Amino acid sequence: xxxxxEYIEKLAKLVSDNQLSxxxxxxGDKAITIKKGAAVSAVVQASAPVAAVAAPAQAAAVEAAxxxxxxxxxPKGTPITSxxxxxxxxxxxxxxxxxxxxxxxxxxxQVVCIVEAMKLMNEIESEVSGKVVQICVEDGQSVxxxxxxxxxx
Numbered sequence: 001x002x003x004x005x006e007y008i009e010k011l012a013k014l015v016s017d018n019q020l021s022x023x024x025x026x027x028g029d030k031a032i033t034i035k036k037g038a039a040v041s042a043v044v045q046a047s048a049p050v051a052a053v054a055a056p057a058q059a060a061a062v063e064a065a066x067x068x069x070x071x072x073x074x075p076k077g078t079p080i081t082s083x084x085x086x087x088x089x090x091x092x093x094x095x096x097x098x099x100x101x102x103x104x105x106x107x108x109x110q111v112v113c114i115v116e117a118m119k120l121m122n123e124i125e126s127e128v129s130g131k132v133v134q135i136c137v138e139d140g141q142s143v144x145x146x147x148x149x150x151x152x153x
Contacts, residue, residue: 008032021144077153078128082143086117090139098139104132106152113149128152 011034015023024033082088090098090113100112111123112132130152137149 008034021146077130077133077151079148080112080124080126080150080152082115082145082147082149083124084115084117084122085145086115086122086143088137088139088141088143088149089114089116089121090135100132100135100150102132102135106130106132115143124149126152 011023011025011032014020015034015036020036022033022035024031090100092099092114098113100106100110106112106126107129108126110126112126113124115122115124133151133153135150137143137147143149
């Protein structure tokens with residue numbers, strides 16, 4: 001695997017365009033990892049030093065603008081994050097009322113949504129009590145491990 005700049009830029013664009021947080025490609029003793037908002041690293045061997053290559057300027061600019069927007073939009077409160085990769089569902093079934101809406105008060109242990117993974121419906125419970133101040137994903141949207149689903153204040 002030859003890690004040319006053009007190839008690395010294409011991978012960075014893939015991460016950015018598909019709203020991924022990280023991508024890792026491995027081929028034998030070579031690997032490349034691209035993390036959103038981080039430098040790109042290529043590893044030749046475990047004992048060899050890591051060569052860092054700067055991410056494309058376009059991706060860096062998008063990340064900087066995104067970070068500024070997120071800091072302005074991020075409400076105070078405790079985030080409820082997805083414990084797995086899957087599809088977010090706000091209600092127990094299509095056409096049903098959502099488990100919670102913005103402004104609802106939830107208790108610790110209360111089911112707030114479902115994340116479907118591998119055809120299994122996983123109920124996500126709130127770890128804190130409080131008021132739902134923001135729901136960050138739309139019904140049916142794919143979510144990643146650790147992605148914020150909602151904030152409870």
